[in-house]
Amino acid sequence: MKFQELFNMQAQLDSFIQQNQHIDRDVFLEKGLALTIELAELANETRCFKYWSTKGPSEREVLLEEFVDSIHFLLSLGNEKGYRLNAWPEMKKKENLTTWFLKTQEAILSFIHDPSEDHYLKVWEYYSVLAYNLGFTLDDIIQAYIEKNEKNYERQRNGY
Numbered sequence: 001m002k003f004q005e006l007f008n009m010q011a012q013l014d015s016f017i018q019q020n021q022h023i024d025r026d027v028f029l030e031k032g033l034a035l036t037i038e039l040a041e042l043a044n045e046t047r048c049f050k051y052w053s054t055k056g057p058s059e060r061e062v063l064l065e066e067f068v069d070s071i072h073f074l075l076s077l078g079n080e081k082g083y084r085l086n087a088w089p090e091m092k093k094k095e096n097l098t099t100w101f102l103k104t105q106e107a108i109l110s111f112i113h114d115p116s117e118d119h120y121l122k123v124w125e126y127y128s129v130l131a132y133n134l135g136f137t138l139d140d141i142i143q144a145y146i147e148k149n150e151k152n153y154e155r156q157r158n159g160y
């Protein structure tokens with residue numbers, strides 16, 4: 001599966017959710033807030049900022065699932081605005097996770113307040129750096145995305 005195809009998978013999932021939940025209004029801001037929360041959930045699972053604790057990060061699978069929750073909302077926001085990426089922005093840059101989470105949060109907020117294509121692409125670049133620093137390859141991300149996408153359908157079908 002190619003990265004670009006995730007935009008179509010996301011569009012299908014989103015319309016299924018919207019029909020299932022009878023949503024006929026614009027939910028761009030809700031998705032934007034959801035993205036900031038998914039980012040925070042990921043940061044929380046890495047525990048990168050918890051200088052007060054000696055407990056290590058959650059298991060890789062947990063981190064990857066949190067990561068692809070963000071990817072769902074990021075794809076969805078792009079679909080809402082008609083923005084697509086032609087390819088995964090490969091960004092192999094070593095960064096301090098805490099600093100990078102804060103920068104990513106800032107990039108998301110800039111996009112929500114001014115949803116330009118440039119701002120959108122920037123958010124992807126920040127996520128790519130996060131992926132690199134968390135040790136996730138594009139294949140890992142696509143695989144985990146497909147699994148979570150299916151879980152999201154099941155949750156809807158089961159009256160989540």
Ligand SMILES: O=c1ccn([C@H]2C[C@H](O)[C@@H](COP(=O)(O)OP(=O)(O)OP(=O)(O)O)O2)c(=O)[nH]1
Binds near residue numbers: 013014069148152
């Ligand atoms: O329009 C939407 C709404 C939601 N999702 C997906 C994204 C994400 O993968 C999931 C929501 O995140 P999560 O599974 O963390 O949901 P939650 O309700 O916060 O779960 P929990 O109650 O288990 O924390 O739903 C979409 O793809 N499109």
